[in-house]
Amino acid sequence: MNLIYSAGFAAIMACGVYLLLSRHVMRIVYGVILISASVNLVLFLSGRIGPNPPPVIPSGETVLSAGAANPLPQALVLTAIVIGFSLVAFAVALALQTFRTIGTLDSRKLNQAEALGSPYEEGKSQ
Numbered sequence: 001m002n003l004i005y006s007a008g009f010a011a012i013m014a015c016g017v018y019l020l021l022s023r024h025v026m027r028i029v030y031g032v033i034l035i036s037a038s039v040n041l042v043l044f045l046s047g048r049i050g051p052n053p054p055p056v057i058p059s060g061e062t063v064l065s066a067g068a069a070n071p072l073p074q075a076l077v078l079t080a081i082v083i084g085f086s087l088v089a090f091a092v093a094l095a096l097q098t099f100r101t102i103g104t105l106d107s108r109k110l111n112q113a114e115a116l117g118s119p120y121e122e123g124k125s126q
Contacts, residue, residue, distance in 0.1 A: 047073030
């Protein structure tokens, strides 16, 4: 069953990488979203999917019981969700400002800095 999950996560990751290699900025953002979701699912799978008791240490003991869920993947998934959401929010805000300023989201047309030339050419001040 883990092989089926892994194949599904690999397919989601492959779709995300395909979109990330696109020339349109919004497709790149969608690729980042899919890669983030894929990483979250991998972290979730690493915590063993199944009916496990919650990770609570009973009173009088110092360690978790043998069948308890691992709390580390749960914490990593929550952290990855927050980081992924903030990255996507920043990328969308950057894409919106780019569209408002330049009028396009095609990365082939986002070359205004190249038209200024190199600051390291002869005769130019640094």
